Amino acid sequence: MRLRSAAPDAALLALSATEVWATRSFGGHLALVFACLGTAALLVRRRFPLAAFAATLPALALGYIWFSPMGTLYEISAGRPGHLPAQGLRIARGIPPGGRWPASWRVSARAALIGGCAFLAAVVSFAPWPFRDPVRWTLSSTILAVMLSALLAVAPTALGLLAASRRELAARLDELAASRERERSLAAEQAVVRERTRLAREMHDTVAHHLSLIAVQSGALEVTAKGPQAQAAASAVRELSRDALDELRRMVGLLRLPVAQGRDLAAGPGLAGIPALVAAAGPQTDGELAGVADGDTLPAEVQLAAYRIVQEALTNVRKHAPGARTRVLVRRDGDALLVEVRNGPGGQAPPTALPSGGHGLAGLRERATQLGGDFDALPDGAGGFLIRARLPVGAATGAE
Structure with a gap:
C-alpha cells in the first residue's frame, strides 16, 4: 500500500526534475536556482502544502516550470487531513483562531483559500516579469497566455477537488456501512431481548405456577400425613419444590435483564x-x-x-x-x-x-x-x- 501511494509522488518528482533539466538554459542561473527550489518543495508538499506552493511561485514566474506549482496546487485542493499546518488547517476549514464560524462560512473559507491559490498561480503565470523577454501583447498571444494560465491553475485544482470528493464519498460510504452494521446488531439484540422476555413470561406463567401448587400441596400433606415416613417424604417434596422455585425465579430475573447489562448470567450454584x-x-x-x-x-x-x-x-x-x-x-x-x-x-x-x-x-x-x-x-x-x-x-x- 505504501509503494502504491508513493508511486505518484515519485513520478511527479521525476517529471519536475526532468522539466528543470530541460529548461535549465532558458532563464539564467537565478531561474535555475528557483526551479530547483520548487522541485525540492515537492518533497514537503504533503506536510506543508501552503509553504511548498509559495516556494514554487518564483520558479513559475522566472522560468518555464509547471509541474511543481501544479503539484502543490493539487495538494492544497485535495485537502488531505493532517497535511496542513495547524493555522493553515483552521483557515482551510474556515475556523478562526478564537472561535468557530457557521458551517456555510467554513465551506466558503475553504473555497476561498483554494480559489485564491489557483488565482495567484494563474496571475503569476500570466503576468510578465522584468527578468523575462519582452512580451508582445497581440490578441492571439494574449488569448493563448490567458488560456494557458487558466489551464495551469484550473486543471490541478479540479483534480484535487475531485480527489477530495472521492475521499469524502468513501468516508461517507464507510460510515453508512458501519451505521447499517450497528442497526443490524441492534435489531439482533432487540430480537434476543424479545425472545428472552417471552421465555421468562412463559416460565413464570406455567412452570412457576405448577411448582407453587406442588409446594403448597406438599406443605398441606406434611401437616396431615400420618406417620413419620409420609411426613418426611412430604417435607422433602416441599423443600425441593421451594428450591426449584428459587432457581426458576432467579433465571426469570436474569432473562428479563438487558443483554448488555454487566451481570454474570452464569451466576448460580x-x-x-x-x-x-x-x-x-x-x-x-x-x-x-x-x-x-x-x-x-x-x-x-x-x-x-x-x-x-x-x-x-x-x-x-x-x-x-x-x-x-x-x-x-x-x-x-x-x-x-x-x-x-x-x-x-x-x-x-x-x-x-x-x-x-x-x-x-x-x-x-x-x-x-x-x-x-x-x-x-x-x-x-x-x-x-x-x-x-x-x-x-x-x-x-x-x-x-
Whole structure:
C-alpha cells in the first residue's frame, strides 16, 4: 500500500526534475536556482502544502516550470487531513483562531483559500516579469497566455477537488456501512431481548405456577400425613419444590435483564452446593469431594457446570436406577476439574415413567464443550452407568 501511494509522488518528482533539466538554459542561473527550489518543495508538499506552493511561485514566474506549482496546487485542493499546518488547517476549514464560524462560512473559507491559490498561480503565470523577454501583447498571444494560465491553475485544482470528493464519498460510504452494521446488531439484540422476555413470561406463567401448587400441596400433606415416613417424604417434596422455585425465579430475573447489562448470567450454584446434592440423594450415594475446597479459586461457570452435571446425573439415577449404589467424584486433576458420577445396577424397579425430552445429557455435553472440556456418558460394563466430565480451569491457583 505504501509503494502504491508513493508511486505518484515519485513520478511527479521525476517529471519536475526532468522539466528543470530541460529548461535549465532558458532563464539564467537565478531561474535555475528557483526551479530547483520548487522541485525540492515537492518533497514537503504533503506536510506543508501552503509553504511548498509559495516556494514554487518564483520558479513559475522566472522560468518555464509547471509541474511543481501544479503539484502543490493539487495538494492544497485535495485537502488531505493532517497535511496542513495547524493555522493553515483552521483557515482551510474556515475556523478562526478564537472561535468557530457557521458551517456555510467554513465551506466558503475553504473555497476561498483554494480559489485564491489557483488565482495567484494563474496571475503569476500570466503576468510578465522584468527578468523575462519582452512580451508582445497581440490578441492571439494574449488569448493563448490567458488560456494557458487558466489551464495551469484550473486543471490541478479540479483534480484535487475531485480527489477530495472521492475521499469524502468513501468516508461517507464507510460510515453508512458501519451505521447499517450497528442497526443490524441492534435489531439482533432487540430480537434476543424479545425472545428472552417471552421465555421468562412463559416460565413464570406455567412452570412457576405448577411448582407453587406442588409446594403448597406438599406443605398441606406434611401437616396431615400420618406417620413419620409420609411426613418426611412430604417435607422433602416441599423443600425441593421451594428450591426449584428459587432457581426458576432467579433465571426469570436474569432473562428479563438487558443483554448488555454487566451481570454474570452464569451466576448460580457452585461447588459448595454439591455436598447437599449428595446428601439429598440418600444413603446409597457417597462422594469424594476434594475439589469442593477449590470453590473460591475456580471460575463461576466451571463451578456451575460441575454442579449441573452432578445434579442431572443423580436425577437420572433416581429416574432410571432407583436404589443403585452411586459414587460422586469431584477433584482437581492438573489444570482441569474432574467430575464423575458412577452408579451400579438399580436395586428397585423404576417408578412410573416421568416426562422427559431427552435433552439432559445433550445439555451437559454442551456445557462441557463450551468451556473447552470433554464429556462422556456411557455404560460402565457392570450394568451401571458412568458420567464423566473434564472441565479446564487454567493454571492451578489453589493447589491441593
